[in-house]
Amino acid sequence: MHDFAYRKGELHCEETPVSELVKKHGSPLYVYSQSTLEGHFRKLDEALSPLDHLICYAMKANSNLAVMRTLANIGSGFDIVSGGELKRVIAAGGDPKKCTFAGVGKTEEEIAFALRKGIYCFNVESEPELQRIDRVAGRLRKKAPIAVRVNPNVDAGTHAKITTGTYENKFGIPFEEIEGVYQRASKLKNIRLRGVQMHIGSQLTSVTPFEKAVTKAVSLVATLKERHALEFFSIGGGLGIIYNPALASGTAAWWKSPEAKDILTPQSYADRLIPLLKPLAMKIVLEPGRFIAGNAGILVTRVEYVKKTTQKNFVIVDAAMNDLIRPAFYDSFHEIVPLKKKSGKLIESDVVGPICESGDTFCKNRPMPTVKEGDHLAMLSAGAYGSVMSGTYNSRAMAAEVLVQGKRSAVVRARQKVEDIWATETLPKWIS
Ligand code: LLP
Numbered sequence: 219m220h221d222f223a224y225r226k227g228e229l230h231c232e233e234t235p236v237s238e239l240v241k242k243h244g245s246p247l248y249v250y251s252q253s254t255l256e257g258h259f260r261k262l263d264e265a266l267s268p269l270d271h272l273i274c275y276a277m278k279a280n281s282n283l284a285v286m287r288t289l290a291n292i293g294s295g296f297d298i299v300s301g302g303e304l305k306r307v308i309a310a311g312g313d314p315k316k317c318t319f320a321g322v323g324k325t326e327e328e329i330a331f332a333l334r335k336g337i338y339c340f341n342v343e344s345e346p347e348l349q350r351i352d353r354v355a356g357r358l359r360k361k362a363p364i365a366v367r368v369n370p371n372v373d374a375g376t377h378a379k380i381t382t383g384t385y386e387n388k389f390g391i392p393f394e395e396i397e398g399v400y401q402r403a404s405k406l407k408n409i410r411l412r413g414v415q416m417h418i419g420s421q422l423t424s425v426t427p428f429e430k431a432v433t434k435a436v437s438l439v440a441t442l443k444e445r446h447a448l449e450f451f452s453i454g455g456g457l458g459i460i461y462n463p464a465l466a467s468g469t470a471a472w473w474k475s476p477e478a479k480d481i482l483t484p485q486s487y488a489d490r491l492i493p494l495l496k497p498l499a500m501k502i503v504l505e506p507g508r509f510i511a512g513n514a515g516i517l518v519t520r521v522e523y524v525k526k527t528t529q530k531n532f533v534i535v536d537a538a539m540n541d542l543i544r545p546a547f548y549d550s551f552h553e554i555v556p557l558k559k560k561s562g563k564l565i566e567s568d569v570v571g572p573i574c575e576s577g578d579t580f581c582k583n584r585p586m587p588t589v590k591e592g593d594h595l596a597m598l599s600a601g602a603y604g605s606v607m608s609g610t611y612n613s614r615a616m617a618a619e620v621l622v623q624g625k626r627s628a629v630v631r632a633r634q635k636v637e638d639i640w641a642t643e644t645l646p647k648w649i650s
Contacts, residue, residue: 219257220251222596222598227559229558231249231251231516232622232623232624234625236594236596237558240557243618243629245519245536245537246519246536246617247618247619247620248515248600248619249518249620250511250515250622250630251515254514258514259289262457262484262487265487265488266484266504269495269496269502271504272316272501272502272504273294273295273504273506274294274295274296275511276296276455277296277297277307277507279510279512279603280515280602280603281606282605282621283309284628285630286311287311288621297318297320298317298318301328301331304317304328304335308335314338315337317332317337318339318341318415320505321341322344322388324350326354329350329362333358334358339364339412339413340362340365341366341415342367344391345402348364348399352408355408361408362408362410364411364412365448366399368415369392369393370418372427372430373427374420376419376420376456377548377549382417382419396442397442400445400446413500413501414438414443414450414451415454416432416453417456418431419456421456421508422458424480424481425481425482425486425487425491428482428490428491432491436495439451439498439500440497449500449501450502450503451498451503453502455504455507456506457506459508459509459599460513460599463553508603512599512602513598514601515600515602515605516601517596517600517617518596518597519536519595519596520535521534521535521591524591533570533595534570535572536572537571537580538571538573538612539571540571540616542597542600542607544603545580545581551581552599553598553599554595554598555598557596560587560589561587562587564587565585566586567583567585568582568584569595572612605617610634613639615635615638615639618631
């Protein structure tokens with residue numbers, strides 16, 4: 219569910235026509251809906267209300283300060299993966315005490331900084347990391363709160379580049395080794411064992427892999443809780459969203475099928491996991507990123523040319539893979555719609571960017587309404603892993619970002635000036 223919809227044939231973000239935003243701020247333009255962000259957080263929060271829980275929004279999905287402040291204001295903590303992200307939490311007015319620090323490569327500086335700021339927990343991914351955290355904490359005369367990340371070896375059935383919970387992946391410590399690691403960790407003087415963590419992958423659209431992983435983990439977690447007086451169990455993020463409604467809507471009969479029943483919604487997720495988690499009597503931590511931000515953002519782009527060949531209809535737009543890399547990187551699907559609703563026949567089109575790579579393609583052979591130069595299109599579900607993964611390839615300045623609330627809107631990241639791209643570059647003395 220999201221707050222982007224046609225009203226009188228015009229795509230709106232909440233009560234604001236998107237075309238007005240592009241007129242004012244130019245293109246390409248990221249547009250976020252505040253009510254969608256809040257709505258997603260609240261739905262999940264309410265569904266989990268039978269549990270003592272904390273949602274730590276995985277800010278890697280969208281770390282714009284305004285997005286983060288919106289979520290911090292309604293009680294969100296943050297899942298961070300770098301010292302830079304912790305600095306952003308502080309800049310956004312978030313609470314470091316509600317931060318979990320994940321990632322396989324934490325540096326000494328990052329660990330020290332996080333300890334000084336008093337984060338909730340380090341999610342530890344290896345024994346060398348555990349020893350490093352112990353050493354740094356000793357130097358600072360602090361006790362470091364930690365959870366070890368369990369790799370449950372459950373295949374999330376998602377794209378290979380975003381699967382994390384099998385032994386093929388660099389993440390976590392194999393299930394069978396966990397008890398030994400906690401045993402050894404309990405002997406480290408500067409470590410406080412606080413919880414257990416698990417995350418199996420991203421963009422999971424069915425509940426079954428979560429259920430499998432949690433079912434596998436609960437008895438281990440209960441044992442560790444007893445042995446080490448643990449306080450929480452983090453079940454990670456990974457809750458998927460619907461990118462392609464045509465695939466998900468199906469027929470009336472399909473909605474009654476077992477496959478449809480497995481579709482992940484906050485309610486189905488909660489209904490199936492709460493009975494497994496409740497008996498643990500622990501705080502349950504979640505780290506969703508995409509579920510909160512994904513459908514809360516779109517990328518608006520202008521049609522520059524329509525190039526017809528004997529074989530193809532190319533719609534060449536002013537956004538490119540540097541603005542939204544997901545289709546090029548993961549072959550991912552983003553719905554693409556015109557800002558002004560069009561009727562008439564659909565024509566199979568490739569929507570492509572201006573970058574000199576064939577991979578700079580947003581969709582291939584997709585039936586689209588006929589568009590012309592100067593029209594605008596919106597790529598939907600671009601709120602997560604969109605702007606944060608953008609870059610300046612081809613010396614293309616990064617797009618502006620706008621946040622909408624009802625009829626109000628504000629620029630929350632100015633369009634980058636092209637000169638800023640090389641502002642930190644210098645010429646060595648020997649080149650005249
Ligand atoms: N926790 C951990 C330990 C993670 O590695 C991730 C995502 C999350 C939480 C949040 O996952 P989410 O709830 O957003 O699925 N760039 C890719 C996604 C990469 C996900 C990386 N880790 C994409 O555009 O699909």
